[in-house]
Amino acid sequence: EDQVTQSPEALRLQEGESSSLNCSYTVSGLRGLFWYRQDPGKGPEFLFTLYSAGEEKEKERLKATLTKKESFLHITAPKPEDSATYLCAVLPSSSASKIIFGSGTRLSIRP
Amino acid sequence: NAGVTQTPKFRILKIGQSMTLQCTQDMNHNYMYWYRQDPGMGLKLIYYSVGAGITDKGEVPNGYNVSRSTTEDFPLRLELAAPSQTSVYFCASNPTGSVEKLFFGSGTQLSVL
Numbered sequence: 001e002d003q004v005t006q007s008p009e010a011l012r013l014q015e016g017e018s019s020s021l022n023c024s025y026t027v028s029g030l031r032g033l034f035w036y037r038q039d040p041g042k043g044p045e046f047l048f049t050l051y052s053a054g055e056e057k058e059k060e061r062l063k064a065t066l067t068k069k070e071s072f073l074h075i076t077a078p079k080p081e082d083s084a085t086y087l088c089a090v091l092p093s094s095s096a097s098k099i100i101f102g103s104g105t106r107l108s109i110r111p
Numbered sequence: 112n113a114g115v116t117q118t119p120k121f122r123i124l125k126i127g128q129s130m131t132l133q134c135t136q137d138m139n140h141n142y143m144y145w146y147r148q149d150p151g152m153g154l155k156l157i158y159y160s161v162g163a164g165i166t167d168k169g170e171v172p173n174g175y176n177v178s179r180s181t182t183e184d185f186p187l188r189l190e191l192a193a194p195s196q197t198s199v200y201f202c203a204s205n206p207t208g209s210v211e212k213l214f215f216g217s218g219t220q221l222s223v224l
Contacts, residue, residue, distance in 0.1 A: 004153070034212065043115075043201050043215030044154070087153065097142060097161065098169060099213070101153035 006102035024070040029093030117216035134202030143185040
């Protein structure tokens with residue numbers, strides 16, 4: 001069964017304290033892996049798509065990486081405005097459109 | 112530039128009542144989706160559509176119905192509401208499905224009491 005697991009469930013960091021969020025996945029084949037950011041009371045907002053192992057993408061303080069079994073979202077010197085829930089999702093090769101979401105990591109950055 | 116618009120934002124239903132959650136997008140996207148998000152959980156796909164007149168079931172379709180008569184609109188119908196349908200509902204769209212990113216609406220928070 002296709003599955004996406006994110007860890008930790010919640011993470012509290014001090015401003016400037018770098019860390020990583022993990023997304024492990026089990027799929028028969030991967031067409032794409034997505035990272036989204038979700039603020040309270042809002043819909044998810046797209047961050048990155050990764051397609052193959054070894055690929056990396058960056059946006060401001062965020063960097064996403066991909067291996068054959070997992071993806072990491074690295075946050076460098078975070079600021080309080082980076083506080084949000086970060087969702088990982090995968091599109092299996094067996095599916096045309098059925099994206100599978102993980103349960104997310106709630107990130108809180110203290111000033 | 113509205114994007115994906117959902118109405119209403121909040122709704123309280125009594126058990127057994129019915130309602131329609133509205134979703135419209137102005138980006139001329141062919142693919143549209145309905146997800147539900149329970150507290151502390153990821154998004155679960157309810158139904159999706161690849162174009163006007165074509166819909167298909169997702170992971171959790173029971174208790175819901177959809178229709179897609181136009182490219183812009185993709186309403187979600189709840190028949191005989193149950194407490195298990197208490198959730199936040201998100202509509203999303205993208206141009207050609209597959210590995211394209213999703214554009215989400217702001218959600219509808221539904222409580223069934």
